Amino acid sequence: MRVALFVTCVNDAVYPATAIATVRLLERLGVEVDFPPGQTCCGQAQFNTGYRRETEPLVRRMGAVFEGYDHVVTPSGSCAAMVRENYPRIARKAAAEGRGTELGEIAGSLVPRVYELSEFLVDVLGVTDVGAYFPHTVTYHPSCHGLRTLGLGERPRRLLEAVKGLELRELPGAEECCGFGGTFALKNPDVSAAMGTDKADSALATGAEVLCGADSSCLMHLGGILRRRGDPLRPLHLAEILASTEAEPHS
Structure with missing residues (x-):
């Protein structure tokens, strides 16, 4: 299983400990985790602010950076939702405007492989007890x-x-x-x-x-x-x- 960590902007810039913890956790469960260094923003901020067309280059970048991985795991529900819910919308709009099917192909490949962390643990790895200890x-x-x-x-x-x-x-x-x-x-x-x-x-x-x-x-x-x-x-x-x-x- 080849898994990539999609770290997200907030974790990369402000909360790197969350990203490190995600890798530690997955590796403890026997998952080999890669961190593609070319990843940037998924485009959520632009999309939510109304700059829909400007989000398209980021969709292309995400598709290229995470190509070839079995799964893409992120410790962020909002970023996972951006890819899974909004990339297809962006692709449909581009196609409707006569700008081709490239974005649709990217979304079709990427969307099924993107998981929020708890989804990946429960649905893909099939675990709920991850061997954690936290006496609080x-x-x-x-x-x-x-x-x-x-x-x-x-x-x-x-x-x-x-x-x-x-x-x-x-x-x-x-x-x-x-x-x-x-x-x-x-x-x-x-x-x-x-x-x-x-x-x-x-x-x-x-x-x-x-x-x-x-x-x-x-x-x-x-x-x-x-x-x-x-x-x-x-x-x-x-x-x-x-x-x-x-x-x-x-x-």
């Missing part, structure tokens, strides 16, 4: 793209429930958006901050030590609110919890 209380925030677009369902929770030493606490209003939404947070900062504050308050009410998520962008948004207020709750990506073991515990 945790509450889980299901990001909108994972919940509504990818339909991750209970996969992340099943993985967390199998972690030795971990106590999972229910998050009130778990299905409510945290308010980040990529460029939504830039265009509507007051609304975004209010939504994030509500989500942070709900997480704090659980009494958990750690707020877990499967998308670093949501954790960045909520972590900023928690840090500014001096709250003790610590945001942490799912990959970092699953990569933690008794021999190599998360610091």
